[in-house]
Every structure is written in structure tokens, then in C-alpha cells.
Amino acid sequence: RIVYRVSTRHEFEQLVGQFFAAAVEVDSVGDMLSGLDDDAVLDAADSGAEVLSAAADNELVRLVNRIIVEAYQKGASDIHIEPRPGKEKTVVRFRRDGALSPYIEIPASYRSALVTRLKIMADLDISEKRRPQDGKIRFRRWGPLDIELRVATVPTAGGLEDVVLRILSAGEPIPIDQLGVTPHNLERLRSLIAKPYGLFFVCGPTGSGKTTTL
Numbered sequence: 524r525i526v527y528r529v530s531t532r533h534e535f536e537q538l539v540g541q542f543f544a545a546a547v548e549v550d551s552v553g554d555m556l557s558g559l560d561d562d563a564v565l566d567a568a569d570s571g572a573e574v575l576s577a578a579a580d581n582e583l584v585r586l587v588n589r590i591i592v593e594a595y596q597k598g599a600s601d602i603h604i605e606p607r608p609g610k611e612k613t614v615v616r617f618r619r620d621g622a623l624s625p626y627i628e629i630p631a632s633y634r635s636a637l638v639t640r641l642k643i644m645a646d647l648d649i650s651e652k653r654r655p656q657d658g659k660i661r662f663r664r665w666g667p668l669d670i671e672l673r674v675a676t677v678p679t680a681g682g683l684e685d686v687v688l689r690i691l692s693a694g695e696p697i698p699i700d701q702l703g704v705t706p707h708n709l710e711r712l713r714s715l716i717a718k719p720y721g722l723f724f725v726c727g728p729t730g731s732g733k734t735t736t737l
Contacts, residue, residue, distance in 0.1 A: 552593070552627055555586040583633060587640050588666040590615060590626070595668055595690055602672075604641065604686040606634035606679070613637060621728070638676070638684050645674040653678055660688070691734070702736060 594602045599617035606613045612628035629637060642649045644665055645658030660672040673689040704712060716723060725733045 552586070552589055555582055555589060556627065556629065583636055583640060586629075587637070587644075591662060591670075591672065591688070591690075592666060592668060593626075594688075595670060600690060602688040602690070604637065604688075606638065606683045606685065607631070608681040608683065634683065638686055641674060641686050641688070642676070645672075647674070647676065652682060652684055697735060 590602065594617050597617060597619065599619050601618035603616040603618065603623065604613065605616065610631050612631055613634040614628055615626045616623045617626050618624075639649050641660075642656075642658075644660045647656045647658045655678065656674075656676045658674045660674055662672060663669045671691040673691060675687045675689075677685045677687075679685050699712070700709065715721075725736050727733050
């Protein structure tokens with residue numbers, strides 16, 4: 524029996540991704556975490572060669588890809604990577620509808636390697652840990668989804684770095700007359716953007732459609 528349902532394109536792509544995009548990684552996040560050596564001694568004081576080696580570790584690479592895929596599938600707008608000092612685990616949290624919720628904790632021994640892996644993906648300077656950096660990840664190069672992520676690193680206490688990734692779904696530009704603006708406002712909008720001078724502000728909270736509008 525065939526049952527017909529109506530959905531948006533975004534909902535359809537999310538559903539397809541749950542069954543096919545994630546099929547590349549069949550292991551659960553828990554299985555991947557168990558594959559990481561919790562006894563390894565890798566922190567901010569280790570040599571660059573050791574951290575790079577850990578960042579290229581197959582289990583860690585798959586774990587990072589899995590985190591990004593699951594964040595996208597769960598509808599998260601941001602991924603927060605928060606290394607903690609000492610032997611505390613690195614906390615990974617997702618932001619959904621403006622609220623942060625815990626996702627997983629990664630062994631402290633891999634905190635530097637995790638940040639280094641993300642820096643490599645975003646083409647950032649892996650040797651610079653004292654200044655904030657910004658970059659972009661085109662995830663199609665590394666994983667099964669055609670999405671982009673804005674990456675920001677911020678130095679924290681103890682020589683550590685927090686990383687925040689903003690998920691940007693790839694998509695075609697939407698014509699101005701298909702943005703859902705009322706005819707009256709659309710007429711005013713066209714007249715404003717046609718002026719050769721002045722400023723045009725697009726304001727709103729996270730996820731309200733500022734980038735889509737622009």
C-alpha cells in the first residue's frame with residue numbers, strides 16, 4: 524500500500540540523509556569513542572608531530588565527520604567544542620532552537636588533536652593557539668553531506684581553544700519575489716535596494732532567515 528505525504532524539500536533531504544548519507548558511518552558515536560585510546564598523553568604541551576598524528580587517526584577523523592553529520596540531521600545550528608583543563612573531558616554540545624544541549628564527551632587526551640583536525644578541515648593555522656581564527660569547512664571534501672560550516676576558534680585558559688561551528692546548508696539563491704514578503708513590503712523593498720546610496724539592514728535572531736533573505 525502506498526501512502527502519500529507532503530513535505531518540504533528540507534524535510535525530504537533530511538530524511539534521505541538519515542538513511543543514506545549516514546550509511547557511510549555505520550558505527551555509533553559510542554563505538555567510535557571506544558576506539559580512542561583514553562590512556563594516550565596528548566595535550567597542549569605535546570609536540571606538533573604527535574598532535575598531527577593523532578589528528579589524522581582514522582577513528583578521530585570518522586568521529587569528527589559523525590559529529591557534523593548528526594548535528595545536521597538533528598537540526599542543530601551550531602556545534603560547540605569545549606576542551607576542559609586538566610583531565611576533564613572535552614564537551615561537545617549542539618545548539619538547537621537557540622538552546623545548547625550536551626551531545627558527547629571526548630577523552631581529554633584527544634582535545635588538542637580534535638581541535639587540530641577541525642583546523643585542518645578549515646584551512647586554519649594549526650600552530651597559532653593564542654589568537655582567534657575564522658575559517659570555513661566545505662564538508663563535501665571530507666564527508667557525505669553537501670554543506671558548509673563557518674568555524675571560529677577562541678583561545679581559553681591553560682593554552683586551550685574552544686571551537687564553534689555554524690552549519691550552513693548549501694542551497695540555491697531564492698528570488699526576491701519568492702521570499703514570502705507581502706506585496707506592499709516587496710514594493711518598498713525593491714525601491715530601497717534600488718537606491719545608489721544608504722545602508723540596508725537585515726536583522727533578526729539566529730535561524731530567522733537573514734542569510735536566506737540576503
